[in-house]
Amino acid sequence: MKDFLWILIVIAIAMVFPILFFIRENPFDTASFLSLQEKELVAWQRARMQISSRRTNHLETFKDMQKNSEPFKNVNSCILIGSAPVKKRLLTIGISSVQRPQRSYLLDTLQSLFYSSSLSEQKHFIVLVHLADPDPMWRGQMISNISTIFKPYIQASQLVVINMPLKSYLPLKKLKKNFNGTTAHVAFHSKRNMDYAFLMNFATNHSDYFLMIEDDVKCVPGFVTQIATTVSAWENKPWVTLEFSPLSFTGKLFRTRDLPSFVNFLLLFYQEMPYDCLLSHFHDLLMQQTPVQFLPSLFQRMGNYSFFEGKFNSLKDKEFEEDDISSPNNPAAFIYTSLKATNDSVPMNAYSLNKNFFYAKSAEVGSHLTVVLDSPAEVFRVQVLTGSDLKGENQLKEGQIELGYASSNQINDCDDYILLGLLVNGILNKQVLSNKSGKKVKCVRLLVTATPSSGIIIRHINIWVN
Template identity: 75%
Template sequence: MELNVLQSKPKKLGLYNRHLTIQMNRSLPTAFHSTECRKLLTVGISSVQRPQGSYLLDTLRSLFFASSPSERKYFTVVVHLADPDPNWLDQMISNISTLFQPYIQARQLVVINTPLKSYLPLKNLKKNFNGTPAYVTFHSKQNMDYAFLMNFATNHSDYFLMIEDDVKCAPGFVSQIATILSAWERKAWVTLEFSRLGFTGKLFHARDLPCFVRFLLLFYQEMPCDHLLSHFRDLLMQKKPIQFFPSLFQHMGNYSSSEGQVNSLTDKEFEGNDIGPPSNPVATVHTNLNVTNASVLMNAYSLDKNFFYIKKAKAGSHLTVVLDIPAIVFRVQVLTGSELKGENQLKEGQVELGYDSTNRINDCDDYVLLGLLVNGTLDKQVLSEESGKKVKCVRLLVTATLPSGLIVRHINLWIK
């Protein structure tokens, strides 16, 4: 299948109006769902030619391989090939067509290109931040690259996630972002940040994109995009970044797309796959199930091969791990059902994290949803907008009465 590259035709944006008026639609997002016409998330990538080679194909591999088939139904990737070199463009189109054909056919990957004649002037630009003329030209064009990408993506989804073309994605990043969006559904925000690096991992309401596109194009030669984003956020009354840890995206490679410079930046908050065995700090386990032996109940939290079994578990039942000392938990794993046959799974349940401000002994006074069990398991990184926020309770909640018994093999925690 040959990849059809769409040309992004920018709308008339009133670029030369000296007064910028921003009108925002602050209606709350509805429940998240996937449809063929509009999805939860558009992931945007803008890419240009690098003297030392491209990382784009590796980024796309990481993005799709880090997502399960069910997660891919909720997002579309839009790649803006923004280099004017026709040879590079043809080669990149050929490579993407060959390597990512299933995702193209499923409309999970779209590639666009904006004609150079659509760009604003790139000569006689202002010299800001003591940058060389070449760097000022680079970041000015990059601002327009991003603006055309976002302009195209405006009506494709409820949210837009910007990543750069040289990153590695954490497994399950879509589910983790969806969980955060659910928790922040009724809170006011302009951007949520899932990486500390540059423009990577910045999440927008799709409804805000037209205003930010105008902002980028109006001030395209003033400063780089990450600085412009900071000012845009301030104008819309979000006075500080809302960052979540650990980061979901990591920079890879050593060469920048700017003048071929070396760029070895890494995000120290990114958690890789090799994070060692679970910690399971000292804790007690509490439940409202009819359990007669507390030591058997502790099998659910043990690190050995023992497990916890109960014959009946009604909706509303719970097992709650209460840490003796609250800790920064960065990963939670819950495994239910027999290991060999998968019987006695908790197919309808969820895991919640508890925080405590009133020093309750056997429980917490504030719980937030971490995620739902899928096929009897949950394995998630814990994202917090405050890296120092400590967890006291981890609650496994039964949301529908089980037709048979329940086996909880492991509740595993990783802490910093």
């Protein structure tokens, strides 16, 4: 923290004049969107934050920072999915996602965002995702899943996915070791600072406000209306961010006109400390001494593992109000399967609401168990549980759930399926985001995508309908 000790303001004033002179004589370009006034602001920030008894030549330090900023000249994010909206929206919801050692929650987070918003609310926001992991296989899989599951929102310009090539990043070697962090930890948080900077830079011109969330959160229903109402009440009041969750970077709302300054702040100090700490200092610099927080919180963490090395992290928002999930409906249906069952196990056991289960002694790629509803229905939630309830044995490790819609060509099946989601640890628990072309769901199909090494137990297929 020595590099960030606040000292007498008179020393800062004494130093800022030569820095401002340096800017006018040697204009720097940390990023292409900085005006001269913004450069002066950043220089002032640098003067306030870098003065210490161990640093006397601040002008040279500032020149070094400029040299390190060269890679950011004329860089543009690559759009992987969708296209930027032509019409400016009220809100951009930003998510930066990287691969996690345990599992990814990104698809769940996206589902929660859209499911928790009405059709009228969805017209006022765009979701922007930065796939920031350098692993091309992970990015390819996420692109495929997002493109399939969220196709209606992509077509409506409500979802855009971007990536910034790693060659555009500032150096991630020989970084400063602050807070007694390991080399790997410092490199991880330094890169995350730049991940967020690229995300926010892209979001600057597409809406009036920008909401930052992590990629492992769920939302309360109607969160967009609650944010819009709060913004309306605070429109003429001074604030840097409004906070709708105390969790890390989640639920922090910016005016988009403030994003360029914060983007450059993240880039200038990317190796100094993590983004949430930098945001706190950014508040101080812009004279917001006290966080502006609203309760109850609108967002809650889903997972129990952090980004970095998959370490266990039980941090939850105690102010988040959970929704009670009612019992499933499981309307009348016919069940058929290509799985090879034992003699005393019947497929209907998987759909019953009692403690019975269906056991298949073997399964192959392409095997399925399909629920065909007697009458097509408005399904809003599906839950599939595989494996033993106590020991978790005989799970279907690799499988997916698909929804089929009514078709005049099929009586006991559907010929038009879309992916709902993938099994994770043998389980799927998903909200159904929208009905395809207004059609009602007729079929729910469990599909085996990799041959299991042993038999599988399908404990429950639960359906909620309106």
